[in-house]
Amino acid sequence: MKKLLMWSMMAALSAPLAMPQDKVTVPFRDASRPRKLVVDSLLGSVTVRGYGGQEAIVETTPRAGDGRGRGGGRGGGRGKQTEVPAGMHRIGGNTGGVEITEDNNTINISGGFFSPVDISIQVPTQTSVTVNLVTGRTLTIENISGEVEATNMNGQVNINNVSGSVVAHSMNGKIMVSLNSVMPDKAVSVSTMNGDIDVSLPSAVKANLKLKTDHGGMFTDFDIKVDSTPRPPKVEDRRDKGGPYRVEMGGTTYGTINGGGPEIQFTTFNGNIRIHKK
Amino acid sequence: MTCDEAKILLPEYWSQGLGEAEEIAFEVHLADCEACRTEASRLGSLWKGLALVPAEEPGPQLRGRFYNALSAYRQGLESAARPRWKDKVAAWWPKQPAWQMAASFALLAAGIGIGYGMRGEKPREEVHQLREEVASMRQLVALSLLQQQSASDRLRGVSWAYRAEPSDTEVLSALVSAVKNDSNVNVRLQAVDALHAFAASPMTRQAVVQALPHEKAPIVQVALIDLLVDFKDRDAAGELRKLAATESVDGGVRERAQWAVERLQ
Amino acid sequence: MARVGAGEVAQLAVLFERHHRGLFRYFVSMNRNRDLADDLVQDVFFRMLRYRGSYDPAQSFTAWMYQIARNAGVDQARKRMNDVVDIEEFAERRAELMSPAPGPEETAVRGQDLVLLRRAMDQLPAEKREILVLSRFQAMKYEDIAEVLGCEVGTVKVRVYRAMRALEQIYFTLEKEKAS
Numbered sequence A: 001m002k003k004l005l006m007w008s009m010m011a012a013l014s015a016p017l018a019m020p021q022d023k024v025t026v027p028f029r030d031a032s033r034p035r036k037l038v039v040d041s042l043l044g045s046v047t048v049r050g051y052g053g054q055e056a057i058v059e060t061t062p063r064a065g066d067g068r069g070r071g072g073g074r075g076g077g078r079g080k081q082t083e084v085p086a087g088m089h090r091i092g093g094n095t096g097g098v099e100i101t102e103d104n105n106t107i108n109i110s111g112g113f114f115s116p117v118d119i120s121i122q123v124p125t126q127t128s129v130t131v132n133l134v135t136g137r138t139l140t141i142e143n144i145s146g147e148v149e150a151t152n153m154n155g156q157v158n159i160n161n162v163s164g165s166v167v168a169h170s171m172n173g174k175i176m177v178s179l180n181s182v183m184p185d186k187a188v189s190v191s192t193m194n195g196d197i198d199v200s201l202p203s204a205v206k207a208n209l210k211l212k213t214d215h216g217g218m219f220t221d222f223d224i225k226v227d228s229t230p231r232p233p234k235v236e237d238r239r240d241k242g243g244p245y246r247v248e249m250g251g252t253t254y255g256t257i258n259g260g261g262p263e264i265q266f267t268t269f270n271g272n273i274r275i276h277k278k
Numbered sequence B: 001m002t003c004d005e006a007k008i009l010l011p012e013y014w015s016q017g018l019g020e021a022e023e024i025a026f027e028v029h030l031a032d033c034e035a036c037r038t039e040a041s042r043l044g045s046l047w048k049g050l051a052l053v054p055a056e057e058p059g060p061q062l063r064g065r066f067y068n069a070l071s072a073y074r075q076g077l078e079s080a081a082r083p084r085w086k087d088k089v090a091a092w093w094p095k096q097p098a099w100q101m102a103a104s105f106a107l108l109a110a111g112i113g114i115g116y117g118m119r120g121e122k123p124r125e126e127v128h129q130l131r132e133e134v135a136s137m138r139q140l141v142a143l144s145l146l147q148q149q150s151a152s153d154r155l156r157g158v159s160w161a162y163r164a165e166p167s168d169t170e171v172l173s174a175l176v177s178a179v180k181n182d183s184n185v186n187v188r189l190q191a192v193d194a195l196h197a198f199a200a201s202p203m204t205r206q207a208v209v210q211a212l213p214h215e216k217a218p219i220v221q222v223a224l225i226d227l228l229v230d231f232k233d234r235d236a237a238g239e240l241r242k243l244a245a246t247e248s249v250d251g252g253v254r255e256r257a258q259w260a261v262e263r264l265q
Numbered sequence C: 001m002a003r004v005g006a007g008e009v010a011q012l013a014v015l016f017e018r019h020h021r022g023l024f025r026y027f028v029s030m031n032r033n034r035d036l037a038d039d040l041v042q043d044v045f046f047r048m049l050r051y052r053g054s055y056d057p058a059q060s061f062t063a064w065m066y067q068i069a070r071n072a073g074v075d076q077a078r079k080r081m082n083d084v085v086d087i088e089e090f091a092e093r094r095a096e097l098m099s100p101a102p103g104p105e106e107t108a109v110r111g112q113d114l115v116l117l118r119r120a121m122d123q124l125p126a127e128k129r130e131i132l133v134l135s136r137f138q139a140m141k142y143e144d145i146a147e148v149l150g151c152e153v154g155t156v157k158v159r160v161y162r163a164m165r166a167l168e169q170i171y172f173t174l175e176k177e178k179a180s
Helices: B003-015 B018-030 B033-052 B061-074 B085-093 B098-108 B123-127 B133-144 B153-163 B169-181 B186-198 B202-214 B218-229 B234-245 B251-263 C006-031 C033-048 C061-084 C087-098 C104-111 C112-124 C126-137 C142-150 C153-179
Strands: A004-008 A022-026 A037-053 A056-062 A098-103 A106-111 A118-122 A127-141 A148-154 A157-164 A167-172 A177-179 A188-194 A197-203 A207-214 A218-220 A225-226 A255-257 A263-270 A273-277
Touching: A004 B098, A004 B153, A056 A098, A056 A106, A056 A197, A098 A148, A106 A118, A106 B033, A127 A225, A127 B018, A148 B153, A148 C061, A157 B186, A167 B153, A167 B186, A177 A188, A188 A197, A188 B186, A197 B169, A207 A273, A225 B251, A263 A273, A263 B018, A263 B098, A263 C033, B003 B018, B003 B033, B003 C126, B003 C153, B033 C112, B033 C126, B033 C153, B061 C006, B123 B169, B123 B186, B133 B169, B133 B202, B153 B169, B169 B186, B186 B202, B186 B218, B202 B218, B202 B234, B202 C126, B218 B251, C006 C061, C006 C126, C033 C061, C061 C142, C112 C153, C126 C142, C126 C153
Parallel strands: A037 A106, A037 A118, A037 A127, A127 A148, A127 A157, A148 A167, A157 A177, A167 A188, A177 A197, A188 A263, A197 A273, A207 A263, A218 A273
Antiparallel strands: A004 A098, A022 A056, A056 A118, A098 A106, A207 A255, A225 A255
């Protein structure tokens, strides 16, 4: 049976300079089962930090002055934010406020659809975190040992001090990742169309690298052994003999660090790839 | 500690470290003894050098041979009356989430739980019968992972799919589905990459051409375009021209599509 | 015949992915023959599958694996004994042909000549080379090495030290030769 808890945090804009922050603590229903946090935001920044507690602590700070009517696609252009009468709060969600729901140990936060909101969340370190941010600001995820999925369409992505899987993408924006470890059951895959990729790894890490940049360079202070064997095999056409037809892949660089380990993947189109020792 | 005692401890000191008391005694001796210090320095530099000697790596055929042999070995060990291998393996497999499965493999591999009674075997008999089993195992892992909720698991599914047989239509379908439908950009991107191995199948080319107009992430669009060029797929020229002409498409993608059209002439 | 089920197959595949490179390096260091090393690696995995009943979970897995590896190596060496005429000379020549050349950055590190170092390794007597491969390249614990070699831990420590001394002498000689 689905039990749904709802909070709504409202942007009370009674005066342009008063930027009230709302702060709410949201428990995960079952402390013993895996926790998940999902954040969807259109406008604004999102920061998620792991901490030692058991609950999620969510703070939102609306940004005034920009974004009025920017989220025009949803619900029509709004030239002016409707003022909230003193002493009251808005009921219901669709006004640029942030909605928080908990369902089966997953906390869902969505907001920033009509006006930008900076959302800052603290969660227990062992939580899986998924953030989808669309426009303009920075997405930061830190101190998390669960699975990290981060997408920021237009803006930078910073992922620090994480030890779980990292799957990150930005269409236009730099991606910075600092990993504590690389494990076979935790995929690390980062891509961006326009932007540099900056990765920090422990100096003793063992990993296989799969790197691609169409316009840019690759730099590292690791001793990387580049694989000169192309994979998959070169073009091989033996169809006339009932054999295989295989194609060589160009442009991707494969290498190993410290003898090799699980594969970590970095792809950019316009941008450099840098791989640092921590 | 005497010189003889101390010198012998050198490699251990460098590699796994000494016990606390021993380490103190050792370091004290070294501080007082120039001969031992000199030896430590000379041998130490060689010791460090050894770690830098490049490791010989096996060629790609090693893995291929192994997996072929493994699949041959496995097949037909059971009697004809055994249940269909697929049901059996499937029953054993997927009720656990993918990460748990991987963890249990890791445990097994670490040596816990290895230990089954075994009678003598005739290698020759085993040799021809495993091929399908292992290919199926890889297929099952790939398919199972590709259906998981977490993008990390699906990415691992794509990397298992790389090792599938080119004739494996189930894995190909799953990859195509991932390219067309997966919600995660990185999964789609890597799935496109994995399709290189399935170049021979017409299903692949069709699927890529179909996926092209629907794909919105520029980095995946570029990968699809490159794949079509690698496949030398002239039929795709029409779709590529359209893409090159569409204003809402990313500039880099349009350029690439244009280049592809020219390459495919 | 006992069943080799999907479980065992999966286990072996996992073990392969984890260990085949280390084993390859071990065999190449001992034999300087890549094809032979290739064969031996295959051999070791199938022996592990076949003899898995003999594995005692209380024992270190790595130690068990390398015991099997050594046995496999010895068996092969016996078979190939007739193939090689002058072992020492052959080993050295092969070594030069087989080694991946370190890049200039690698050679320049801390004034160590890595090419020379590898040659020195190759000229070590097999037993000394082996113990250095196990302790340095495979980074095995002394307890495990003791199990593999069938001796006391204390003996292992002494032997590693003596192997390093021998390596140093050979390296020093090679350096002098190079300079002259």
